[in-house]
Amino acid sequence: MTAMMWLAAQRVTEGTMTIGDFVLINAFMMQLFIPLNFLGFVYREIKGSMANIENMFALMELSSGVKNIDNAPDLEITKGAISFNKVSFHYRPDRPIVKDLSFEIRAGEKVAIVGASGAGKSTLVKLLFRFYDPSQGSILVDGQDISQVSQHSLRQVIGIVPQDTVLFNQSIFENIRYGNPEASDAEVLQAIKLAHLQSFIAELPDGAETVVGERGLKLSGGEKQRVAIARTILKRPPILVFDEATSSLDSKSERSILSALEEISQGHTSMVIAHRLSTIVDADRIVVMDHGSIVEQGSHQALLAKKARYFELWTAQLRDQT
Ligand SMILES: Nc1ncnc2c1ncn2[C@@H]1O[C@H](COP(=O)(O)OP(=O)(O)OP(=O)(O)O)[C@@H](O)[C@H]1O
Numbered sequence: 536m537t538a539m540m541w542l543a544a545q546r547v548t549e550g551t552m553t554i555g556d557f558v559l560i561n562a563f564m565m566q567l568f569i570p571l572n573f574l575g576f577v578y579r580e581i582k583g584s585m586a587n588i589e590n591m592f593a594l595m596e597l598s599s600g601v602k603n604i605d606n607a608p609d610l611e612i613t614k615g616a617i618s619f620n621k622v623s624f625h626y627r628p629d630r631p632i633v634k635d636l637s638f639e640i641r642a643g644e645k646v647a648i649v650g651a652s653g654a655g656k657s658t659l660v661k662l663l664f665r666f667y668d669p670s671q672g673s674i675l676v677d678g679q680d681i682s683q684v685s686q687h688s689l690r691q692v693i694g695i696v697p698q699d700t701v702l703f704n705q706s707i708f709e710n711i712r713y714g715n716p717e718a719s720d721a722e723v724l725q726a727i728k729l730a731h732l733q734s735f736i737a738e739l740p741d742g743a744e745t746v747v748g749e750r751g752l753k754l755s756g757g758e759k760q761r762v763a764i765a766r767t768i769l770k771r772p773p774i775l776v777f778d779e780a781t782s783s784l785d786s787k788s789e790r791s792i793l794s795a796l797e798e799i800s801q802g803h804t805s806m807v808i809a810h811r812l813s814t815i816v817d818a819d820r821i822v823v824m825d826h827g828s829i830v831e832q833g834s835h836q837a838l839l840a841k842k843a844r845y846f847e848l849w850t851a852q853l854r855d856q857t
């Protein structure tokens with residue numbers, strides 16, 4: 536454009552062109568270059584979008600291994616009893632994870648599951664939430680096989696505080712509200728209080744509006760756990776599952792949150808997975824797992840009296856503490 540204008544300006548000074556010609560050339564050039572420029576921009580945009588569209592279609596073509604049966608009825612929850620019937624499960628056929636495992640959680644009971652790392656405790660939670668279907672056996676909630684009811688209704692009645700919480704890159708407030716999108720602001724604030732988050736939130740410049748970063752990377756492990764607990768408190772489901780829910784907290788916060796959880800789980804069925812045995816001594820029943828099977832179960836006192844697996848775990852932890 537500069538070259539053309541330079542040539543035209545020379546012709547004008549030589550007197551072979553008029554000022555009008557100069558303006559005409561300028562106008563032509565602009566009309567030509569602006570659309571050309573725009574075309575380049577659109578081309579780049581389209582290329583970028585095509586890459587995204589390809590990814591999206593690849594994702595849409597994936598189908599989930601766990602499917603609703605046709606016209607699946609909703610789960611009818613009455614009391615919230617859970618029963619695992621001879622459940623076997625493997626992620627890969629050559630490595631069984633859960634082996635012919637049966638146990639029951641009666642309505643309103645608090646059952647703790649303990650055992651070595653990798654025993655398959657979190658896998659039981661995934662099976663209960665129906666992220667996977669058992670390869671054999673069945674899981675019943677209030678007498679209904681969970682593979683025969685709609686997944687939505689099943690997940691509605693179970694609240695999980697998972698071992699590794701995933702947060703959305705949104706404000707803390709919205710992340711908690713995710714537990715129950717219909718909750719009012721006052722209810723969310725109440726949940727924040729019960730999960731002992733208010734003093735942490737008060738320290739933040741943006742308060743509850745602080746954005747937590749991708750997957751929640753701007754929060755500490757304990758803070759993330761408390762957000763997950765607040766979520767579950769807000770959901771108030773009939774069945775509660777805690778998978779190492781307080782493992783990243785200091786002893787003092789842990790104690791106060793446990794008492795809050797105690798209050799909330801009053802009258803609800805709950806399943807608690809814990810490594811720190813001191814947090815589950817009050818459970819109605821303790822199930823000890825090893826390599827995908829149950830090795831013993833009973834109350835804290837009964838298991839101690841047996842002087843077997845649980846007794847070993849307990850004395851080992853006591854020794855560490857002293
Ligand atoms: N998605 C997966 N694919 C393949 N193997 C898996 C998968 N998830 C877990 N496993 C394996 O299954 C076994 C049981 O895992 P699980 O998470 O249930 O253990 P856990 O008892 O919860 O242990 P921890 O106390 O460390 O949380 C582990 O050995 C693990 O390697």
Ligand SMILES: [Mg+2]
Binds near residue numbers: 656657658698778
């Ligand atoms: Mg686990």
